[in-house]
Amino acid sequence: xxxxxxxxxxxxxxxxxxxxxxxxxxxxxxxxxxxxxxxxxxxxxxxxxxxxxxxxxxxxxxxxxxxxxxxxxxxxxxxxxxxxxxxxxxxxxxxxxxxxxxxxxxxxxxxxxxxxxxxxxxxxxxxxxxxxxxxxxxxxxxxxxxxxxxxxxxxxxxxxxxxxxxxxxxxxxxxxxxxxxxxxxxxxxxxxxxxxxxxxxxxxxxxxxxxxxxxxxxxxxxxxxxxxxxxxxxxxxxxxxxxxxxxxxxxxxxxxxxxxxxxxxxxxxxxxxxxxxxxxxxx
Numbered sequence: 001x002x003x004x005x006x007x008x009x010x011x012x013x014x015x016x017x018x019x020x021x022x023x024x025x026x027x028x029x030x031x032x033x034x035x036x037x038x039x040x041x042x043x044x045x046x047x048x049x050x051x052x053x054x055x056x057x058x059x060x061x062x063x064x065x066x067x068x069x070x071x072x073x074x075x076x077x078x079x080x081x082x083x084x085x086x087x088x089x090x091x092x093x094x095x096x097x098x099x100x101x102x103x104x105x106x107x108x109x110x111x112x113x114x115x116x117x118x119x120x121x122x123x124x125x126x127x128x129x130x131x132x133x134x135x136x137x138x139x140x141x142x143x144x145x146x147x148x149x150x151x152x153x154x155x156x157x158x159x160x161x162x163x164x165x166x167x168x169x170x171x172x173x174x175x176x177x178x179x180x181x182x183x184x185x186x187x188x189x190x191x192x193x194x195x196x197x198x199x200x201x202x203x204x205x206x207x208x209x210x211x212x213x214x215x216x217x218x219x220x221x222x223x224x225x226x227x228x229x230x231x232x233x234x235x236x237x238x239x240x241x242x243x244x245x246x247x248x249x250x251x252x253x254x255x256x257x258x259x260x261x262x263x264x265x266x267x268x269x270x271x272x273x274x275x276x277x278x279x280x281x282x283x
Contacts, residue, residue: 095108140230202276
């Protein structure tokens with residue numbers, strides 16, 4: 001009995017120590033997050049005004065806004081999502097519905113995992129060699145292509161995982177009434193996995209909305225308003241990068257404000273994605 005009691009006390013002490021270490025580790029992580037968000041709010045909120053959303057990026061020493069940078073980011077993000085999402089959804093559908101146990105699916109999944117973890121600057125260099133050098137100039141369309149490549153692996157993984165979670169009984173019920181396989185996938189599998197797929201798309205938007213490295217090699221930047229997709233275009237991440245390194249106080253303030261805008265956008269998309277995932281789990 002004494003041995004059992006001492007063993008119990010020893011396990012309790014070890015459990016308390018490990019619990020304390022876990023709490024400390026979590027606290028350190030949350031503290032850094034709180035410091036980053038606090039710095040963004042402290043330095044970024046002071047620069048938020050109507051001019052940020054209505055005026056162009058200014059020359060050195062002048063006041064201005066981020067209108068052209070925000071516009072460029074929205075345009076390239078939308079094109080990247082429009083191009084990358086269908087490819088990702090179709091690839092994920094093939095892997096989950098048609099080739100679940102095929103060797104091709106194994107190869108595609110392996111390559112997709114590499115793309116998912118690859119540094120974004122590699123994608124930027126690839127698109128630079130593929131499009132920018134042959135064209136002889138930077139362009140917004142090259143930036144959008146780079147972003148679409150970053151979108152694809154996220155959507156592929158999410159689509160495959162969500163379709164794999166759909167019960168086979170639902171597919172069998174559709175097949176039992178004589179529906180072709182593609183109809184079962186479209187009307188049954190997609191409908192059951194819709195919230196999860198949308199969550200993946202939102203996470204892909206959150207990922208590419210703050211990417212800087214690929215755009216430095218493709219779209220570069222533009223101090224002026226430009227809606228020409230075949231020319232350099234401003235973007236919020238690149239503008240933040242440029243302004244944050246400058247010696248001008250006005251540019252530095254705009255960089256903090258732009259960083260706050262991106263952070264709140266990503267935070268909002270992440271919250272929406274989490275809520276959609278929570279609704280799916282409740283079902």
